[in-house]
Amino acid sequence: MDRRQFLVRSSMATAATLLPFNKLFAFKAGTFTDLRRNVGYFTDRGGTIGWLVADDGFVVIDSQYPQTAKGCLEGLQDKTSQALDMLINTHHHGDHTGGNSVFQPVAKTIVAHENVPALMKKANEESESDTELAYPTTTYEDSWEADMGSETVHAKYYGNAHTSGDSVIYFENANVVHMGDLVFNRMNPYTDRPAGASIHNWIKVLAEVEEEYPADAIYIFGHGKPEFGVTGDKSDVAVMRSYLSAMVEHVEQGVEAGMSKEEIIDLEALEGFDNFQYADWWTLSQNLDVVYQEVMER
Numbered sequence: 001m002d003r004r005q006f007l008v009r010s011s012m013a014t015a016a017t018l019l020p021f022n023k024l025f026a027f028k029a030g031t032f033t034d035l036r037r038n039v040g041y042f043t044d045r046g047g048t049i050g051w052l053v054a055d056d057g058f059v060v061i062d063s064q065y066p067q068t069a070k071g072c073l074e075g076l077q078d079k080t081s082q083a084l085d086m087l088i089n090t091h092h093h094g095d096h097t098g099g100n101s102v103f104q105p106v107a108k109t110i111v112a113h114e115n116v117p118a119l120m121k122k123a124n125e126e127s128e129s130d131t132e133l134a135y136p137t138t139t140y141e142d143s144w145e146a147d148m149g150s151e152t153v154h155a156k157y158y159g160n161a162h163t164s165g166d167s168v169i170y171f172e173n174a175n176v177v178h179m180g181d182l183v184f185n186r187m188n189p190y191t192d193r194p195a196g197a198s199i200h201n202w203i204k205v206l207a208e209v210e211e212e213y214p215a216d217a218i219y220i221f222g223h224g225k226p227e228f229g230v231t232g233d234k235s236d237v238a239v240m241r242s243y244l245s246a247m248v249e250h251v252e253q254g255v256e257a258g259m260s261k262e263e264i265i266d267l268e269a270l271e272g273f274d275n276f277q278y279a280d281w282w283t284l285s286q287n288l289d290v291v292y293q294e295v296m297e298r
């Protein structure tokens with residue numbers, strides 16, 4: 001911790017002991033929400049950060065951006081004086097790994113699917129970003145787990161979906177699943193085809209996830225429309241899967257009817273899925289374009 005960070009931390013700690021407004025300060029540095037059995041999530045800017053802060057385990061999932069990662073780490077260090085056992089990246093995108101360098105000095109290891117380091121490197125070169133990268137140091141092919149005493153944390157790869165390196169992270173005893181960007185809650189997803197995304201396979205991945213975890217599991221989503229939030233249950237995962245399936249159905253019908261690509265992808269909303277457009281985020285048309293390319297390849 002450098003001197004400036006130390007001063008910020010001490011002044012925050014002092015203020016917190018003097019005033020009963022912990023929430024206010026927490027809000028200023030992003031928002032921490034408890035879910036179940038020492039597992040919760042943090043939102044500020046970028047992909048939702050998941051965390052476990054227990055007496056025998058300290059885990060962070062995803063790191064947003066350097067600035068917001070600082071706020072997250074400081075808030076978590078107010079909850080525990082333990083060393084960070086691990087940072088896990090759900091995938092390589094900059095809004096999930098940009099803050100890795102903030103956690104790296106205090107993290108024993110950074111865990112991700114084996115495709116993540118190369119995807120991070122490529123994305124960084126293409127974007128010419130000046131963000132300091134900190135790469136995963138522990139990678140796995142199909143699945144990985146760590147026993148933390150009172151909690152067991154699992155990472156599992158289900159195949160190409162949002163990218164070609166998406167992990168689903170499961171806190172087994174808390175029964176909380178972090179989906180990374182495999183679920184955009186009630187909004188158009190970003191589909192990174194150059195990084196190996198496949199909407200056809202994404203549907204299968206979500207179906208498998210719905211089968212695999214207990215019915216009462218709590219899910220954390222990488223992103224969500226504000227009115228729906230970034231957590232939910234199995235039924236919210238199913239909405240995402242149905243939305244992707246509706247995209248495929250729409251494109252297949254269009255192709256069968258002899259419509260042009262332009263005609264097929266020129267659509268603002270699919271029937272039954274109104275209001276999935278969020279700000280200037282990725283559009284339905286951009287996703288239909290990806291589906292169209294996939295259908296043409298088949």
Ligand SMILES: [Zn+2]
Pocket residue numbers: 091093162181190
């Ligand atoms: Zn992403």
